[in-house]
Amino acid sequence: MPHAIALYSGGLDSSLAILTLLRLGVKVTAVHFITSFGCAVSSNDLVRQAQRYGFELLTEDVSEEFLGLVKRPLFGYGKNMNPCIDCKIMMLQRAGEVMRQRGADCVATGEVVGQRPMSQQRHIFNLMEKKTDLKGYILRPLSALLLPPTIVEQRGDIDRKRLYGFSGRSRKPQLALAEELGLLEYPAPAGGCLLTEPNYSGRLRELLGHDPNPSLRDIEMLRIGRHFRLPGGSKLIIGRNEQDNSRLRDFISEDTIVLETLEVKGPLCVITNRIVSEEDLLRSAHLCARYSDGRDKTSIPVAVRQGDHLRIVKANPFEGVGLQCLMIKN
């Protein structure tokens, strides 16, 4: 029985590629890479899909290495902060290692010729083969008929005639195939990678502009709350709701500066720097008051904590054009 190592995001295309191979009697080991930029699929859902359809699932956390690619991609960014070519090369390389370790026959992906302007073009597929040293081993079941036969097809171990020739941006053929294969659940097309989202990319670009080497913690916090860059360079994050406040709490450590209004209900606010100028601290307190239930008052006490150190600041809810200037826009 031929054995494929499949890149698996949990989305429509990678799921269809796997189901197509399973239908042809191929043993599939799916590899799912965890980065700080994915969001659409929970690991429980992936495990459920693997059990339901009968394939092996491996997960690997590549957050650190992936962050390196995002900071300095060799092949640049797509429309937003998505370094798709570098990303695909890295994932194919990792899957290629698994293929060699397991003695498998090919690496499979859900890529479709012409679907994405940056990474899903024939000449980019050639580049990926070259960079990964996987020439003849990368099988793309959804577009195989438009591409040269891979080694496993040439050997006749996988029946090329039963693969597909999808191309372009339309999702209609994939949706029809999903119905035929009984694939009922998958995230929305193109969902899942925060780097393709303009809003998130704007925040990331701003962060890299201030700190070319942000930590994974800084990156994780980009998806929570409202963000402000203060005149002294500090970054303030303000929870928009209870869910944000609770997620922000997970990032609080001994030396994190945390602000909360007293006497009126207000958001949880976190300054991501350890050391902050007095001016930035006071502005943060004013902004904290601005987003509280006491925004109509002239003065609100705000608790500023860092570890055991507590200070109460009288804050005036911050209003006007200054607010817009400080908010990190996308």
Ligand code: SF4
């Ligand atoms: S969209 Fe995101 S996960 Fe997909 S190839 Fe591009 S960078 Fe990688």
